[in-house]
Amino acid sequence: MTRPTPGPLTSRRRFVGLSAAAFSTIALASCGSSSPEDAADPSTLNVGAMDSFEADQQFTATEPITLSILWTDWPENPVKDTWQVFEHIKELTNVELELTHVPFSDNVEKRSLLLSAGDAPSVIPLIYRGDETQFVSSGAILPMSDYIEHMPNFRKYVEEWALSEMLDNIRQADGKYYMLPGLQEVWVPSFSLIIRKDVWEEIGIGVPTTWDEVHEGLAAIKEKYPDSLPLADGFEGQSLINYGGYAFNTRAGWGFGDGMMGGHDGPMTYAATSDEYKAMIEYYRSLVEEGLLDPESLTAANDGSGAAGIDAKFAQETCFAASGSSGTVFEFAQAMDETLGEGNYELQLIPPPAGPGGNIMGPKNFWHGFMLNSEIASSENFLAILQFMDWLYFNPDAREMTRWGIEGETYATAEDGTIILNEGYSLDSFELNTGAGTDILKDLGFSTYLAEATESRSLKQSYNSEDFTAYIDGVLESLESMPPWAPAPLEEGELEQASLMATPIKDAVDTATLQFIMGERDMSEWEAFGQELEAAGLPAYVDLINTARDRFVEKKG
Known part of the structure; x- marks a missing residue:
């Protein structure tokens, strides 16, 4: 098989955190548009700013600037003095980032304490939609929508990637949005169904495209492997009914959010009381009754050491389909190599199967972005900082740099646009040049969570496996996104x-x-x-x- 590599640096822990934040938000969109009359005027706070700053242009401050930023430390990738990424950003932009460290284990709590006490750095990254809501009424964070006229890269890619309609869903009750999200050119579900493809082909189903075919295939596998429970979740049941729920035209699990459906042409209704939700439950219930879905996996939580033991069940050939991401495929493969031997199996992350609701998946979503401490609006460098953040988060060259490092030094670009790590450099977490020497993440600080916020399709594919590219193609060819959830702004x-x-x-x-x-x-x-x-x-x-x-x-x- 083609060795799978982990997908974007999206651990299951972060995915769950996103879902919880999205639920607590309830409804963030708002009526009306920004009212900038009360906003600070960046043109008068322009020390260090470029006179003319346009999309896709390199930003370089005309005077040195030091900018404080809240940095979440991942235990597996602690910041090192040798990290080149910050020094290179300074070389390119004349902006020095000054880090305030918070541990991943309690970054949300530490962030809240710093903001509440008025001690937060100027830039607060790793912000998912809804994280900002609690800080709006206090005035602790900046209404970013008042200032996007100074952020040409953000405006350009929101328009080019057809994301404008989604901005309504990040507006607060005053009509403004207080965070700028990461932008994704293509949106595909991070989690779907991973199958043991060689076994599914052996029993005559191949890659299932509907939940009826999944049922048929699981029954055939159960007949061939009577001791198996061929389908599993491993994420407390929340993942399976998340991507599966959309196929029944409902929302469930991680994607339940505020639970409201509709609202585009009439009143909204609560998903869990609908016939569609009941039909979804009855489908999965039938799988449990027939011994096709492992009930233990519906209550098992992932602790980060393997998908709640599902990797071992794949290796023991008692499970042949399970929820997961491209990174989960990698975990399964590691376990299976030890028992079955490399090349003796084939795993595939498949597009979410279709169901009674049609060939649909959940609405497009933004990825994590950043918010700014409101005190930045009184800085003499205010305009320059807006320009810098627009470059760092949304400029294509900056996105490639934060992912791959320095072209000509850490990586090269082939004539067909393929990005290749140079000799002596590796990205072990994606099995790229593994063990070659300097790891561009662990040793240099590239390809951290900062790199994943905004991505073009080509950049997303550049560090992923061919299998993940095929997954993107399959999703886009077979499924349509639901429209964005209807905004219901709460005062x-x-x-x-x-x-x-x-x-x-x-x-x-x-x-x-x-x-x-x-x-x-x-x-x-x-x-x-x-x-x-x-x-x-x-x-x-x-x-x-x-x-x-x-x-x-x-x-x-």
């Missing part, structure tokens, strides 16, 4: 109210969903489940969100 007082209401309702949904799927609760209790949600306050919650949605439509229209 400040409503946000806390909605959060208090949503939490017990969502807890009840999570508990009952697994109980129904695992057979611990009979489907005859479905109506009783709906009554439990009503007793938990669901009608009032739905009314609150729909009121916000109606207000958005009225003001925007």
Whole structure:
């Protein structure tokens, strides 16, 4: 088989964190547009700024600037004094980054404490949509939408990659957005179904394209391997029903968010009370009843040491399909090499199968980006810092540099555009020139989480395997994205109210969903489940969100 490599530097821990943040947000979009009359005027705070700064242009400050940044330390990749990335950024831009370190284990808490105390650095990266909401009312962070006129790269790629409509979903109640997200030219689900392709071909199914074919294939595998439980999740059931839920035209698991569906042509409804959600539950329940879905894997959490033991089950040939990402494929392959031997199996991450809802996947999403401490608006370097951040996060040459290093030194570009690490350099986490000498991540600081925020399709493919490129092609050829979730902006007082209401309702949904799927609760209790949600306050919650949605439509229209 082609040796798989990990996908973008997206650990499952970070993916789960993103989902939790997205849920707590509830609804961030807002009516109206930015009102810049109260904004600082960067043109008068222009020390170090370029007189003319355009998209795709190299930014270089006209005077030296020191800019503080909050840096999350990954335990497996601690910052070293030998990291070249920061020195090279300084050489290119005349901007020196001054790092304030926070550990990954409690970066969210440390970030909140620093901002609340007024001690936060100027730049706060690794911000997912919703992370910024709690800091808006205090004025601790800058309304970025007031200043994007000074950020030509951001504007260009939002337009070229058709992401403008999605900006409504990061607006706050005042109509402004307070973070700039990472932009992705192509959006494909990070997690889908990994199959033991050689076995699926052996039983006559090949790569399944629908959930009916998945069912048929699992049954055939079970017949051939009677001791197996051929399908597994390994992420507390949240991953399987996330990408699978969309195929039933509902949202579930990691993708449940605020639980609201619709809203584009009429009132929104709560997903977990719909016929589509029930149909999804009944499908997975049937797999458990037939011994095709491992119920243990629906409650097992990943601790970072392998997908909750699913890698071992693949190696023991008791599992032949499971949730995961391109990085999970790599983990499975490592375990299987030790037992089956390299070349004696074939793994493939396949596009999410289609279902009753059609060939659909979840809406496109932004990736993590950054927010700025509001104190930056009084800096004499304000305009230069806006230009620098626009270059660092959205300029194609800067994106290639943060990923690969220095062209001609750490890497070379072939005539066909392929990027190749030079002799003596490796990127071990992606199995590129493994063990060749200097690791551009661990030793030089390139290809950190900073590199993944904004990516063109070609850059994303440059460090991934051919298998992952095939996965992108397969997703884009076979699936269509749902439209963005309907914005339902909540005002400040409503946000806390909605959060208090949503939490017990969502807890009840999570508990009952697994109980129904695992057979611990009979489907005859479905109506009783709906009554439990009503007793938990669901009608009032739905009314609150729909009121916000109606207000958005009225003001925007």
